[in-house]
Amino acid sequence: MKPSKIVVPTLFEWAGGMPAFEHLFDEFYNKVLIDPLLEPVFKHMPPEHRQHVAHFVAEVLGGPKLYSEEGGSHFKMISKHLSRHLTQEHRKRWMELLLETADELTLPDDPEFRSAFLAYLEWGTRIAVINSHQDIANEPEDIPMPKWGWGVPGGPYIP
Numbered sequence: 594m595k596p597s598k599i600v601v602p603t604l605f606e607w608a609g610g611m612p613a614f615e616h617l618f619d620e621f622y623n624k625v626l627i628d629p630l631l632e633p634v635f636k637h638m639p640p641e642h643r644q645h646v647a648h649f650v651a652e653v654l655g656g657p658k659l660y661s662e663e664g665g666s667h668f669k670m671i672s673k674h675l676s677r678h679l680t681q682e683h684r685k686r687w688m689e690l691l692l693e694t695a696d697e698l699t700l701p702d703d704p705e706f707r708s709a710f711l712a713y714l715e716w717g718t719r720i721a722v723i724n725s726h727q728d729i730a731n732e733p734e735d736i737p738m739p740k741w742g743w744g745v746p747g748g749p750y751i752p
């Protein structure tokens with residue numbers, strides 16, 4: 594008998610594809626705009642911000658390259674955070690609200706998915722805070738988009 598070939602889904606696929614990411618960031622920014630700590634940081638964001646961030650994160654997690662094709666890049670994302678003087682308090686609230694939203698929308702909650710998702714968010718938010726205390730980006734303009742995978746667990750939890 595031939596061994597069956599196991600195809601490991603991307604984090605993007607396992608999360609539920611683009612509708613899951615667009616819904617997640619839509620609900621998340623609704624919370625952000627009524628949060629006393631984060632509202633002042635985001636009150637001037639354009640209406641398309643939430644979709645751009647959804648497409649960015651989806652692309653990093655193995656989804657289609659929508660953010661790049663829409664004219665974005667990792668360098669442009671970095672540039673958006675420059676000189677914003679974000680604090681760890683901002684970052685922690687951002688994380689708290691995003692993870693709370695992920696639970697409410699029932700994103701997969703298997704340990705494998707959540708550990709990989711959390712690892713990327715920790716990395717991304719800490720980089721956002723570091724960049725926000727600089728006035729000029731240190732990275733080259735052609736820095737590639739990050740690509741996040743499952744890490745040590747290697748794939749989703751399959752009972």
Ligand code: HEM
Pocket residue numbers: 634635637638639641642645646649650665670673674677679683684687713714716717718721722
């Ligand atoms: C994984 C973490 C993060 C990712 C992937 C991310 C991604 C992005 C992207 C793609 C943009 C540009 C959106 C556009 O082109 O319209 C952006 C802008 C921005 N981000 Fe982040 N971000 C992260 C973390 C944070 C955190 C922790 C904060 C603050 C608590 C923050 C504050 C902002 C602000 C203030 C803008 C500009 C909004 C505006 O245009 O008014 N970001 N972010």
